[in-house]
Amino acid sequence: MRSRFFVFMLFVLSFSVNTHAQRSLRESYIEEYAQLAVSEMSRSGIPASITLAQGILESGNGQSELARKSNNHFGIKCHSDWKGAKVYHDDDAKGECFRKYNKPQHSFEDHTDFLMRGSRYAFLFELDPSDYKGWAKGLKKAGYATAPDYADRLIKIIEDEMLYRFDDPGSSTPALTSGKGPVLDKKGRPVTNARERFVLRRVQSEGTRVVFVRLQKGDRLEYIADSLRLSTAALLQFNDWTHEVVVAEGERVYVDEKKRRGATKTTLVRVGETMHGISQREQMKLAKLYKFNDFPVGYQPMVGDEIRLRPVSLIKRLQGK
Template sequence: MKTRSRVHLFMLFALLWGVNVRAQQSLRESYIEEYAQLAVAEMNRSGIPASITLAQGILESGNGQSELARKSNNHFGIKCHSDWKGAKVYHDDDEKGECFRRYDKPQYSFEDHTDFLMRGSRYAFLFELDPNDYKGWAKGLKKAGYATAPEYADRLIKIIEDEMLYRFDGGAALTPAVAGGTGPVLDKKGRPVTNARERFVLRRVQSEGTRVAFVLFQKGDRLEYIADSLHLPSAALLQFNDWTHEVVVAEG
């Protein structure tokens, strides 16, 4: 009887654990969909890889569910520091009642995260890295003291690779064959992506120091189809290409 009870308890815990994992994954996917456009916009403004911005936001805000993110729109755990003149909120962290920055909306948190890294002299060396070197950025942030957790860089890298966030950096995830204009796009496990996505050819180009990702597509493809195939928000494609919601693209 005791053995059977233990088995039932184990099965219950396993079920609850599985439900929680699926819920967290759903929250993470929603976070990426909602904030990818902001991360890409900040990358274009500063050179900070969008994958790094998204991974930090996911990690620091708990997929957007932390109290600091929900109540104060602070997605990156940035503390007040002596030069902060904006709104403040007090929250227990490494010490009790620490001062954190509060924002009116998430967009301002993303913008301030960029400014915080660009202004900080200890982060200056990061901007000398290859723009697609998300591993270098992750390790550099840890080295510069952005976070105290020993595994901080590894956790960022795992999030980026698990969720393929490098796709927002302008093509860093492509295989050499794809980068050259031929070959399949790969999924998370390195398998060729079939059906809709296999018709897209991704390339990476350097243009005046800016990363630009572009797509070759077929005549008649609609915005929603392209966005879904590339795992990008439709709004991001609209912004980057000056399109309208009713666009039907020409070939190429």
């Protein structure tokens, strides 16, 4: 009987020590990265509680091999557009490619950019920044993770650790002074010359095509590009613009590459519309629009002309179809 009791007590003690160690690691993680999460919320509108909870869950309180050796705290895979360093780990499949960063801060910043630029996550930015439950469920719905209980696990972490307090930096949240991110004032704003926040609720999309914002009074392309961690040159390229462009208030500004073909086969030219205007309306590359219609660059069609939005075979073109 004493032997069984002794074994039971050893088990209880071991479980208690392990639980305490995990809590200590989690508390240290929150203390270290809370500033970064709040700073990224200020830049993007993504709740700091969601960023912290995802970091905690995906990195195992910062102790996963991917986090320790590659500074990847969010389990973001390479994808076709990734140009940075890579590392390979077994995940859903064997030897999957993951992004590697020089330091954790870059992982937090890339996590923000990944969500901001991904069209499947665009609907999340219509939610209130304090709606962490909506964000958690939305991330699961958008396919961020395959675990069926992913949203519930995020919500539990947020509520167990009261991470929602970081979603309102102007409240009674204790001062964030020990993290590696920029120093914040009492309202959660970076003390250094912080750029204006990009209002992500302006991000729109039509169907499953390209995300864009509409230019508002006082906007500058440099401001929009910088807010999304894009170069101005990239923004100009996405929109088929030159450096001399003057963008009118209310015009679309695409923040990702337009499509190579239209959603339909053809469209009709509207009053006052140019080839560039059609390419913006149809969310497709201007060069492809000229190519599909056998137009020389610079040619402008007449009102009512039918414009091809998809390639047509040589035989059909010769037949006038």
